[in-house]
Amino acid sequence: MAQANRIIKKYPNRRLYDTEISSYITLEEVRQLVLDGEHFEVRDAKSGEDLTRSVLLQIISEHEEKGQPMLSPQLLSQIIRFYGDSLQGFMGPYLERSLQVFLDQQQQFRSQLNSLMGQTPWSLLNELTERNLDAWKSMQRGFLDTASQAQPASQPTRPGTPGKKPG
Secondary structure: OOOOOEEEEEOOOOOEEEOOOOEEEOHHHHHHHHHOOOOEEEEEOOOOOEOHHHHHHHHHHHHHHOOOOOOOHHHHHHHHHHOOOOOHHHHHHHHHHHHHHHHHHHHHHHHHHHOOOOOOHHHHHHHHHHHHHHHHHHHHHHHHHHHHHHOOOOOOOOOOOOOOOOO
């Protein structure tokens, strides 16, 4: 049976109401729900519109402003450039898969670090880095292959370039 989503209502005064515990909660408490792996939706209290993405983006924005940011201005600029691009639809899934590969490698690293048995942490880190790099290259190749297939198959020959000679 599918797990029911926890519903959080957002009111016009920007307060968040968790219907499961019948109490108002803060953005930090919503962040804790994410960390705990809870499934939830944030809905506008009046219209019922799904506001989950905007609340999650607000949490990211607040955490980017304090401490060590994860998203550099260059990375954010590159993401912005993908909006409206013909490959925009590929970017979200590509980033999700990349992050999942990273998380899988991180989990594998942690479990292997706990059972070192004579290996030095550096040799283990080097081995994991090489495997992660191979997986990353493979994923990039797949992304580029998919992108190249989305391009038109034949390009018209321009004058002065090798191709068919007029007969």
